Amino acid sequence: MKAIVYHGKEDMRVESVPDPGLQSSTDVLLRVERTAICGSDLHLWHLDSPLGTDGFVVGHEFLGTVEDVGHGVATIAKGDRVLVSCTIGCGRCASCRRGVYSGCSTASQGGTVTNVFGFSPVYNGGQAEAVRVPFADVNCFKVPEALSDDQCLFLTDILPTGFMGTELAEVGAGDRVVVFGCGPVGTFAQRCAQVRGAAQVIAVDPDAGRLARAAARGCEPIDPSREDVVARVLELTGGAGVDAAIEAVGRAELVAQAAMVTRAGGRVAVIGVILAPIEVPWPIFFNKNLSVRTGLVNPQVYIPHLLPLIESGRLDPTEIISHRLPLADGRRAYEMFAAHRDNVLKVVLTP
Amino acid sequence: MKAIVYHGKEDMRVESVPDPGLQSSTDVLLRVERTAICGSDLHLWHLDSPLGTDGFVVGHEFLGTVEDVGHGVATIAKGDRVLVSCTIGCGRCASCRRGVYSGCSTASQGGTVTNVFGFSPVYNGGQAEAVRVPFADVNCFKVPEALSDDQCLFLTDILPTGFMGTELAEVGAGDRVVVFGCGPVGTFAQRCAQVRGAAQVIAVDPDAGRLARAAARGCEPIDPSREDVVARVLELTGGAGVDAAIEAVGRAELVAQAAMVTRAGGRVAVIGVILAPIEVPWPIFFNKNLSVRTGLVNPQVYIPHLLPLIESGRLDPTEIISHRLPLADGRRAYEMFAAHRDNVLKVVLTP
Amino acid sequence: MKAIVYHGKEDMRVESVPDPGLQSSTDVLLRVERTAICGSDLHLWHLDSPLGTDGFVVGHEFLGTVEDVGHGVATIAKGDRVLVSCTIGCGRCASCRRGVYSGCSTASQGGTVTNVFGFSPVYNGGQAEAVRVPFADVNCFKVPEALSDDQCLFLTDILPTGFMGTELAEVGAGDRVVVFGCGPVGTFAQRCAQVRGAAQVIAVDPDAGRLARAAARGCEPIDPSREDVVARVLELTGGAGVDAAIEAVGRAELVAQAAMVTRAGGRVAVIGVILAPIEVPWPIFFNKNLSVRTGLVNPQVYIPHLLPLIESGRLDPTEIISHRLPLADGRRAYEMFAAHRDNVLKVVLTP
Amino acid sequence: MKAIVYHGKEDMRVESVPDPGLQSSTDVLLRVERTAICGSDLHLWHLDSPLGTDGFVVGHEFLGTVEDVGHGVATIAKGDRVLVSCTIGCGRCASCRRGVYSGCSTASQGGTVTNVFGFSPVYNGGQAEAVRVPFADVNCFKVPEALSDDQCLFLTDILPTGFMGTELAEVGAGDRVVVFGCGPVGTFAQRCAQVRGAAQVIAVDPDAGRLARAAARGCEPIDPSREDVVARVLELTGGAGVDAAIEAVGRAELVAQAAMVTRAGGRVAVIGVILAPIEVPWPIFFNKNLSVRTGLVNPQVYIPHLLPLIESGRLDPTEIISHRLPLADGRRAYEMFAAHRDNVLKVVLTP
DSSP states (O other), X not given: OEEEEEOSTTOEEEXXXXXXXXXXXXXXXXXEEEEEOOHHHHHHXXXXXXXXXXXXXXXXXXXXXXXXXXXXXXXXXXXXXEEEOSBOOOSSSHHHHTTOGGGOTTTTGGGTXXXXXXXXXXXXXXXXXXXXXXXXXXXXXXXXXXXXXXXHHGGGTHHHHHHHHHHHTTOOTTOEEEXXXXXXXXXXXXXXXXXXXXXEEEEEOSOHHHHHHHHHTTOEEEOTTTSOHHHHHHHHTTTSOEEEEEEOSOOHHHHHHHHHHEEEEEEEEEOSOOOSOEEEOHHHXXXXXXXXXXXXXXXXXXXXXHHHHHHTTSOOGGGGOOEXXXXXXXXXXXXXXXXXXXXXXXXXXXX | OEEEEEOSTTOEEEEEOOOOOOOSTTOXXXXXXXXXXXXXXXXXXXXXXXXXXXXXXOOOEEEEEEEEEOTTOOSOOTTOEEEEOSBOOOSOSHHHXXXXXXXXXXXXXXXXXXXXXXXXXXXXXXXXXEEEESSHHHHEEEOOTTSOHHHHHGGGTHHHHHHHHHHHTTOOTTOEEEEEOOSHHHHHHXXXXXXXXXXXXXXXXXXXXXXXXXXXXXXXXXXXXTSOHHHHHHHHTTTSOEEEEEEOSOOHHXXXXXXXXXXXXXXXXXXXXXXXXXXXXHHHHHHTTOEEEEOOOOHHHHHHXXXXXXXXXXXXXXXXXXXXXXXXXXXXXXXXXXXXXXXXXXXXXXO | OEEEEEOSTTOXXXXXXXXXXXXXXXXXXXXXXXXXXXXXXXXXXXOSSOSSOOOXXXXXXXXXEEEEEOTTOOSOOTTOEEEEOSBOOOSOSHHHHTTOGGGOTTTTGGGTSOOBTTSSGGGOOSSBSEEEESSHHHHEEEOOTTSOHHHHHGGGTHHHHHHHHHHXXXXXXXXXXXXXXXXXXXXXXXXXXXXXXXXXXXEEOSOHHHHHHHHHXXXXXEOTTTSOHHHHHHHHTTTSOEEEEEEOSOOHHHHHHHHHHEEEEEEEEEOSOXXXXXXXXXXXXXXXXXEEEEOOOOHHHHHHHHHHHXXXXXXXXXXXXXXXXXXXXXXXXXXXXXXXXXXXXXXXXXX | OEEEXXXXXXXXXXXXXXXXXXXXXXXXXEEEEEEEOOHHHHHHXXXXXXXXXXXXXXXXXXXXXXXEEOTTOOSOOTTOEEEEOSBOOOSOSHHHHTTOGGGXXXXXXXXXXXXXXXSSGGGOOSSBSEEEESSHHHHEEEOXXXXXXXXXXXXXXXXXXXXXXXXXXXXXXTOEEEEEOOSHHHHHHHHHHHHTTOSEEEEEOSOHHHHHHHHHTTOEEEOTTTSOHHHHHHHHTTTXXXXXXXXXXXXXXXXXXXXXXXXXXXXXXXXXXXXXXXXEXXXXXXXXXXXXXXXXXXXXXXHHHHHHHHHTTSOOGGGGOOEEEEGGGHHHHHHHHHTTOTTXXXXXXXX
C-alpha cells in the first residue's frame, strides 16, 4: 500500500510499504478514508535525528472503514465507519481504568514505546491506505450516520486536545479566558471555551489571518507583535486578569505570560507541545496560587462529550480545514505545513 | 411610603406604611427603582392563613439606589446603584463561609425567621418605594454602568435560581438535559444549560405559548398534555435518557418523571418550590444511581458568574418581561400573575 | 455441583445443580472458595413471590480460583485467585465507560435482567461450588498474594458499598458524620468515614451489641429506642448538625431523620436498600439545600482505592465476620441471618 | 512594647517599639500569648538586603487575647481568645469571595504590599507583645475553650499549609503519597495525608532524626543522601509511582523529583517556598499528564476542617514543638533555627 514514511529530519516520503495485518485478537484493520497532518507531526519533521529508528508510517489523525476484525473484538464489526483515538489504550490496566489512556502500561509496553500512532514501527500511523488499530474496542468510535468524515476527523486528536485545554483550565460559565495561539488547536480551545460558557475569550497570535478568524468567532484579538500582551489582557479584563489561560502553541515564554495574566487562584493549561526543559517564573505561580496542568490528550474520555456537540451543530470542526490533497502529495503537504505557506491552517489528505 | 402589604390569602394591598430606616450599622437604605413579582410570592398569595403575622411588605426581587449607609458598611456608598440578593446572609457565620447564605444562622436569627426578603416583618420586602437591606456588604451588588435595571433585576433571584438548577444538575459540555417548566425560572434554566454547553435541551410545558418560546430559543419542546413525556424524552435521546433533569415547576409528579427520564448515574435538580412532603419512587433513584439536589438560591455565589455573561451579551434576562406596571397597580399585577392571565410571564413594577 | 438455590419466599435450598460452563469468550469459570450472605440476599428471602422465575443460584459475594478462561479474556489466567464484583459490567458501553457499571446496557440485556449475580438464572450466583463470571477482564480482580480470602471477600460488595456511602455523602477531612445502622454495611461506612478524615462519626442502632462495637471503633453511639435521635445528634454536634448523613439500613423514616440532622448544604447518602416508594419530607431538603444520592454499588470503581487500604492495614474487613459455616449448611445460615439470631453480623460460607 | 524587629540580613533584634493601636473600625488589638518562628521567616533572615524598608515587627504565627475592638467588628469581642490567620483578607473583594484571601486586593492595597503579617511596616507581625489585626471578623478565629494555646497556634499557618499540600495534591482514600521534607510543614503534610486516608505515605529527608520521627508516625522513610529517591519510591510502590507528591522544602530539584516519582495523571503540590525562577523538566509533566499547584496558604479556608480534627484528637499539632523560649530570647531563637542547631524543629516564643 501507499503510506507516508518517516526517514529523518525533513524527510517524509510517500512510499509503497507492506500492507498491515492483524497481529492480535483485539486488533482491527482499517481502510483509511481521511487523514490529517497534526502540529505534533511537525515535531517529528523537525527532529534532527531519527528516533533511533526510521521507516515507520506517520500520522495519528485518521478515520475509515473496518476491513478485518480480530475475534476478540466485541463492539466493532467489519464495515463499521470508525474514527480512531490517536492515543492507544488497552482499557484494562490501572491507568486506563482511571481514564489516563496515555499512561497505558500495556500499549506502551511498560514505557518502552510511545502509545500514539505514527511515532514508531510498533504502531504505524494512519497517513496510509490502511492501518492496524490495536485494542479496537477501546480506541475505535463509530461515526454517526448523519455526520461526514470531515466533521469527525478531528475527534481523533485536536478537537479533544482543545477541549482538554478547557478541562485542565477548568473553564466554566462566566469565566474570562485567554488562549495563546489561533492555530488548529487554539481554534478548538477557543470554541470549546465558548461552548462551556466563557463570558470572554481573548485570542493571541501574531498571524493576522488567524487572528482575524478568531475575532470573527467572537474572540477579542491580541497581536503580540504589536501590543504588550500582559498589559492588554489586564486592560481587557478591567485589571482583574483572566480566570483561565490556555497555552496552545508550545513555547516556554507563553507559559510565563499565561501566569502573568491569570488572576490569583486561576488555572493555566498547557496543551502546546514543549519537548525540552523550560525556565518557569515560579514566584508568580506561588504568589498567585496558580494551578498548571499539561499532558497528552485522551480522546476516549472527551469524545462522548464532543460528539453530541457536533451532532447538534454547536461545534463545526470543519472550519479549520484549509487544504485538501491526495495522500500521494503527502510530502508536499508536509513542506507547506512546515513552512506555514499558503495560509495553511489544516491539511486533510485522502488516500 | 407606598408598598405592597400582605394581609392573608389572596390579599395583597398597596398601602402607605412607615418609611424604613437603618437598624444596624451594617444596613443600607435603598430607594427601589425596579421590582418584580416572583412565583414564590404566589405561594404567599395562595397561603390559607397568614404566617402567624401579617402587615409586612412583600417582594424579594428589587434594585435601586442607595440612600443611606450604616457606618459599618465598607464597600457600598450612598448613590450606588445596587441589586440585592433575595436571600440574606451575614457573611460571617459557618454557613455563609461555606457559601450557603440561605442557611445563615445570624440572619435567620437561629432559625426563627426566614432570611429572605418579604416573608416576615423582620425583613420587609422590596415591592415598595424603599427597603432596608441588612449586611449590605454581603447582599448588595453594584450594577455595572453599562447595564440597565432590567438587565440586572433578575440577578436578585430567578436567574441565579435557573443557574443553580444547572449547577445542582451538574450540566456540562455535551450533556442532554430536560427542563420541566418554561416559566421564568425554567426559561433561565434552559438558557443556562445552553450557556454551559448542553448539546440538547428538552423543554416540557403544557402552555403552548411558553413552549413555542422555548422552541424558538433552541429547545426541543414537549407538551405533556399531548405527548407521553417519558416516552418522548427517551425517543429524543435515542433511548439513552438525559444526563441531567431540572424540575422548575414545583410538583411532586415531575420529580418522579425527572427520575424516569434520566440515565443511570445522572443528576436531578429540583428548583421548583414544593412546600409539602411528597411521595418519591425510590427504587428508580436507587436502580439508576441518581443524585437529587434542591434548595434555596444563594445569588451571592452565582452573581459573579452571571454578571459577566450579561455584560458580554451571552444572556439577556429581559427576554422574560411580559408586563410592566406601576407599583400602585400591584394588587392587579398579583391577580393577573396568579390567574396566568394575558400570557403573563413576568411582571416588573416601578415605584 | 452443590449450590444454594432460590425457590421462593423463605425457601433457599442447598441442592445439586448442573456445573456451570463458559458461555462466551469473555467468561471465566471460578471455583468458589469463600462466599458470604448479604443483607440484600435477605430481600430475596423475604420476597413474597418468586421473581417470575425460580431455580437459580443465589449469592453475589464470592471469591475463588479461576478454573477455565474464555479465549477473549486478556488479563485473567487459569489459576488466578480473584474476587468478583457483585455488579456485572461489560466495560464497553456508555454507562460502563462512565464508571456506572450497574447501568451496563450489555450485561443488563437492555434492562431485561438484573446485572448482579444471584438474582436470576441469567447470572447464577456464587453461593455454590463454581460460578461463571462474564466479562472477566472487567469484573475480576486479582487477590494480592499477601492477603487472605477473608480480607478480600467483602471487596465484592459491602466494603465498596460502605465506601460508596462516604463518596455519595462526600465525607471529607474534619467532617461530622452520622451513620444510621451498625450492621455490616454500616460498620464499613463508619470505618470508611474515619479513614477519610471524619472528625466525628455518630452511629445509630437499636442493637446493643452492634452499638457497643461501634463505640469501640471510636463512634459516638445513639440507641434510637432510648434516645431522641435528632435531638441527640444536634447535641453531639453543638447544635450544628452533621455535614454528612449515611443511611445504611433501608428504611424511609431514616431518610427523613438523616435530613433532619444534617446542616444546611450538607449531603445525605442512602446505601440501605429500599424497594418501595417512600414519603419524603421535601421542605426539609429544600430549606436546607441538601443533596441526596443513592444507588447500586460499582465495586470496580472503588476496589482500586480500597485494596491498598487493606494491604496497608488501615482497613480490616474481617472484623465483621461473626459466623463461618460450610456451604452445605446454607439454609441454616439464611434462617439464622434472617432471624438475627446468635448475634449474627456476617456469615461466611465455605464450599 | 517588646517585639522582634527586622533590620536586614541575619539581623533580628528584640527591641522596644511603640504599642500598636486600632487604625480602622474593623481592626482588633491582640495581646499576644504565643508566637512561633516559621520557615518563611528564615527567608527574611537570609535576605541580603532589606525589603526596601526595615524596622518592622516580624512574625505571622501568633494567638492571644483581644484587648481592643473596632466598632465595625461584629463577631469578635474584647476578652476573646483568638488565633489569627497569617494571610490577611478583607472578606469582601472578588478574590476573598472565591476563598483566595491571599489574593485580596484590599489588604494587599492593590498589590503594593504583602498581605501577610510581618513582612512590611503596613502589617507589623506578631512576634511581639501586641499586634493590630485588620479585618478581624475575617482573620480571627476563636480558640475553643477545651483547647490549649499550643494546640491551636499552628492553625495560623503551617498546619493549614500542610493540609493545603494534601488539597492541592488531591490526596484521597487509598492513595500513595510522597512528601519531600520532614520539617514542620512536611510533618503536617504527612499527618494530613494520613488523616485523609492515604494508604502509604513516603517521607524524604536527609536529617536522620526527622526521618526517624516520620517513620514513627507510620511513614516509609527515604534518606536521599543514602538512597536514590526516584528508584526507591518506585520500588516502594511496586513500580507504579505515587498518586500524589508534595514538595515541602522549597527546592527546584525536588519539584523535578516529585514529577519523576508520580504516576501518569497524578498530582504534584509545591508548598515549599521557592523565591526564584526554576528550571522544570517539562516533558515529564507533559508525558505523564501531571498537574502542579502551589501558592500561599489561606488558613481561613482550612481552619473549619482542621479545628474539629484537633478537637477530636485526630491531629496533635504540638508534636512539632522542640523548643520554648521567652520572646526576649528571640534573636537567639532565630540563630538556632537558622543554623538547624540543637535538633530544632519548631520554636515557640512566649511574650
